[in-house]
Amino acid sequence: MWFKKSIQEVIQELDTDSINGITSKEAKIRIEKYGQNKLAEKKKKSILILLFEQINDVLIYILLAAAVVSALLNEISDAIIIGIVIILNAVIGLIQESKAEKALESLKKLSVPKALVKRDGRIIEISSEDVVLGDIVILDAGKYVPCDLRLIESANLKIEESALTGESVPSEKYAEDTLKEDDVALGDQRNMAFMSTLVTYGRGVGVVVAVGMDTEIGKIAKMLHDDSKNLTPLQEKLAQLGKMLGFVVLIICILMFAVAVIQKRDLFEMFLTAISLAVAAIPEGLPAMVTIVLAVGVQRMIKKNAIVRKLPAIETLGSVNIICSDKTGTLTQNKMTVTKFYADDTLDNILKLDANNFIHKRLIENMVLCNDATYSEDSQTGDPTEIALLELGFKFNIFKDSESKEHIRVNEIPFDSDRKLMTTLNEYGDKYHVITKGAVDNLIKICSYIYLGGHVVDFTEELKSKVIKASDSMSKDALRVLATAVKIEDSSDIKIDSMESELIFVGLVGMIDPPRENVKKSIEECKNSGIRTVMITGDHKNTAYAIAKELGIAEDSSQVILGAEFDRMLEDEVVDKIDNLRVFARVSPEHKVRIVKSLKEKGNIVSMTGDGVNDAPSLKAADIGVAMGITGTDVAKGASDMILTDDNFSTIVEAVKEGRNIYNNIRKSITFLLSCNIGEIIALFIGIILGWPAVLRPIHLLWVNLITDSLPALALGVDPDDPDIMKEKPRDQKEGLFSGRNGAFLVGNGILIGIITLFAFYIGIKIYPNSVTHAQTMSFVVLSISQLIYTLSIRHNKKSIFEIGVFTNKYLIGAIILGIILQNIVITVPFLASVFKVFTLTPNDWMFVILLSLIPLIINEIAKIIYNKIERK
Structure with a gap:
């Protein structure tokens, strides 16, 4: 030390x-x-390591295993299709994350x-x-x-x-x-x-x-x-899903062999069937779908002034319930601004300053002339406090002597930290004005007079107490207060020692780094959405509290704590008190990291915004770090997950909306894919238990999973934004992908799709007892078309398709139509029909399978009405 x-x-x-x-x-x-x-x-990662990170996922490993087994069984087309999915997923992720960590550079x-x-x-x-x-x-x-x-x-x-x-x-x-x-x-x-x-x-x-x-x-x-790499909530849930699916695949294969032994079936045939079920259990298009939806979300975010550096981070903002924000440059403008003044026995807002008032003009002139900074609209140099005073003068067309060639400075006493005063001697025609500015307490001591009502009067103790009261009032609002005084001399030949004496007090100005426009409104919107804003700053306690109170972040001084005080707190104290704390003042980079980690340990999903070097570690430690694009340092940008190109806190609210919508869209897509796969498993497994021939062939399942399902899943991933999304509270990070209605949708629709697929096969066998291929074709068509039409009802788990609009997602309508056309081509084009081993359906067959395929849509819409009525009660 x-x-x-x-x-x-x-x-x-x-x-x-x-x-x-x-x-x-x-x-x-x-x-x-x-x-x-x-x-x-920091040692840079090689392309191979970056590529490995993209495929280091349980779902990808299962897909690789399925591809290898398919190739060994001479199902080369299946293996190629799975390989394409894996490569597509890795390449898209690599493009987005190929830029190595730049923070240390x-x-x-x-x-x-x-x-x-x-x-x-x-x-x-x-x-x-x-x-x-x-x-x-x-x-x-x-x-x-x-x-x-x-x-x-x-x-x-x-x-x-x-x-x-x-x-x-x-x-x-x-x-x-x-x-x-x-x-x-x-x-x-x-x-x-x-x-x-x-x-x-x-x-x-x-x-x-x-x-x-x-x-x-x-x-x-x-x-x-x-600092280690954090997984986003979605990454964690997909990893859990991958492990679960891997376990399901293993159980399915074991059960199939058990059934084969009991039913004395051909073991090789049952091995192929087990592979079919494994393929049915794995949503092959899921990794690519999630990656593509996130990539599309990145492009949408750019249009809203937010650049996402890492794909999975885009959904994290949708689940945050705490935004830790740096004050300087993030909530405030990072520019000192004069906001209040005191002159002629009046304390008022700076907007009431009147240059036609002699004393007011004198106040502005003093602050501009007794000043060492430079200011123009294009550039400013010097102390931010003095720049703020020059900017005030600029608004009233009052400039320094170097710019106006008037009131030339002929002598000066530089600022001294002991005196806390600065004095200049300036020409005023045939007179010379001694101008002093500095700390209120020090300046009052050398003043004998005061401007009042357009006249110079004695500076009595009563008038001095009024000045001190005005200064204290500004200080309570966390304003930095400067005082100024003047003395008029006939000659420039004045001794330095006598310059700072017998002065006429002119007035005070108070300045602060003011909040950004619209920030207060954004914080209020966050509060209404269940998101808490926490200010973390290096500024003094009073300054931080004043800004926080003005913005609606803090209501009471008990919600403010110094970094050193927080550092001395034991872990038990932190756990008890951190939920009530809204402002952390005079913090170091280490304090910021501890604050973020403490909030995370309480089960919160934390976003940290900042722009300085000191913010970088906490940006990295947060669930999602958000850096400022204009005022932000390269270090902060390099450590962040997202960059705001307009440096506007309000953009975070838009990012939250986008994040919530993207997460909902991904969840819709995953629910759709998995419910379809459950339907396939049920159809195959129950068919085998009943002793039927295979209800579907492996190539049928692969076609449905990779082609028919993937297009609607992607269309669901870019579903239009829900206008009511910010009326919802942030998701609990412990909440699963399929909690609440989503789980019921997933399982219920999976069972429903499996049952109607089995029913189509059963009717096909009854009508065409000598043609298993005909029955398989009917079940194949019902499975694919029912899933396509079912996507219309999965767009919202509460609103009906008419409330959200049947045609509001044109991509989805296109995917459904294209899927039906492709399905028809597969069973009508002779070459493809032989590859897929299907039968051309009759018009009556088509009528039957279409009516059967409408059942999931109809039942889902009825279920929504019943669910909503129960919830309202």
């Missing part, structure tokens, strides 16, 4: 010289001992290429990678800090640390401070400067105390490197 040590202790411990620096020879020794000042690179790019150091008694410029422990580094405004430093000199030094700490206002640095506490947050370590932060004001000198992976940035890199 270098911030706890005095300057002399640091210099002695690192064996350096604050005047001359270390020698070049010593620098070479240290660079060999400690390594270069750069971040370690981005962190490396943040390092500054050059640094000014003292070596051999001289100041030289070297590559930042060659900076070593004990080097004496020179800091100036506009320069990035090349490594972690313990400051040994500082002069009005301010450093922008928002990317690391999340604090929007630059931190003032004081080399002389020695902090004694153990748990000082990064943003409060006033005697330290950290790698990749930016010097915005003043100058400083520091001794290098950490380089490369040992810096605060390096620690973040390690956290990114160490």
Whole structure:
């Protein structure tokens, strides 16, 4: 903890010289001992490893086994079709995820290429990678800090640390401070400067105390490197489904052989039948269907200003019940803005400021002229607080002397951290105005008069108390308050010592980093949808609470906690209190990760949004990390699952809607495919138990699963959005894919499809007792067409097909028509009929199978009416 040590202790411990620096020879020794000042690179994954990750799935393994067995049994066409499905799934996934993890590379790019150091008694410029422990580094405004430093000199030094700490206002640095506490947050370590932060004001000198992976940035890199890959809820459920199906396939094969022995059937024939049932149990098109639906969802998300980096992550937003959001740049604009003023005994909103009022104009002029920043619509440089004051002046056409050539600055007293004041002397025609701005308490002490009612009056204790009351009122709203005063002189020949005395108090301005537009509305919509918003920020407690209260995130100060306080909490305390906490202030990157993990351990699905380097580990630890595309650092983008191209919190709400709809669509498709497969299993298994010939051939099952089922399943995957989706609460992550009505739909329709398929075979055998092929053809057609028509009712488990609109999904209508046409071609084209071993049906046969195929649709629609009536009661 270098911030706890005095300057002399640091210099002695690192064996350096604050005047001359270390020698070049010593620098070479240290660079060999400690390594270069750069971040370690993560080993990139090869294409083969990435490809293996795509096929490393239980369902894929079962499909591979089925393909091998089919090839050994000389069913080459079956093996080829299964192989195509596997390749398609792997290629689509590989295209989406082929970009290797870029977080560490981005962190490396943040390092500054050059640094000014003292070596051999001289100041030289070297590559930042060659900076070593004990080097004496020179800091100036506009320069990035090349490594972690313990400051040994500082002069009005301010450093922008928002990317690391999340604090929007630059931190003032004081080399002389020695902090004694153990748990000082990064943003409060006033005697330290950290790698990749930016010097915005003043100058400083520091001794290098950490380089490369040992810096605060390096620690973040390690956290990114160490964090394991999280599975999304859908991935976990599909993995469980794959294991279940594998178990089902094994049981089916064992039962088939048992039946063969009992019924004294031909074992080879029963082996083929067992393979048929295995094929029926596995939804061959499921992996490809899920991947394609997610890929289509990615394209839809891009149109809504959200880029999804990893395919499975798209559904995760639909199930989140907590959004952890960074404050600076995410909920707020990351731009200091003047929002209130006090002048002429009036405290009001900045919109009431009137440039025609002499005192109001004087207030604006003072803030603009006593200012070292620069501002234009295209570019701004300097301290964000001073830029905010120039922006205020710009709105009233009041500019600095360098721009207007009026009120030229002829002398100044620079800002000093002890005085907390800055003073300039400006030309005003034949007069000269001494303008001072700074901290309220300090400025009041040097004021003898005040502008009131257009006149200069004595600054009495009563008037001073009014000013302090106005300042306190602004501070309670977490505004940063600055005061200003003026003194009019006849000559520029005025002594420095007498400039800051006998001043006329003008007024106050209060500023804050304001919330983004529409954020409050989005947070309210999230709340109504059962989604809790939690603010995590590096800002001070009061500032964070004021913003959170304004946005509707927090209602009471008890819902706010400091990062250090949270860090000291025991696990039992965290479990008890974390559900009530809404704001975490003054947090470090480690705190953010613990917060996210603690929320996840409580059974929540957590999204984390952020833009800074300090957000990267928590973005990676969350179920889904969301980075800002405009203000976001490359590190945050690299660690995220999704990037918002418009940096708008409101886009998250649209992403949630899209995620929920995509998940529902995938669930519809999976329910459809599995219910169809259950129907196939029931038809085959019961047929064998009854001693019938095979109700369906293996090639019939493969045709239905890969062709007839796949097209409607894909069409269900792109079903139009449900307008009522945000009226639902987030899904419980423990909720299965088939909980509630979905399970009833799945099993009930599977049984129904199996029964009507068996009935078609039974009628076929009765009508054509000498033609098993004719009966198999009837069951084949009923199985495929009933499944096609049944898709119309599975689009919604509560609304009827007329409520959602029969033709609102044109892709589905097209898939049904195409499926029926393809089915007809298979049984009517002689060459295909011989391959599939089917019989041409008569018109009466067609009439019968179509009526039979309508039964699942009709029964489903009746069931919805009954279900809805029961629920309403």
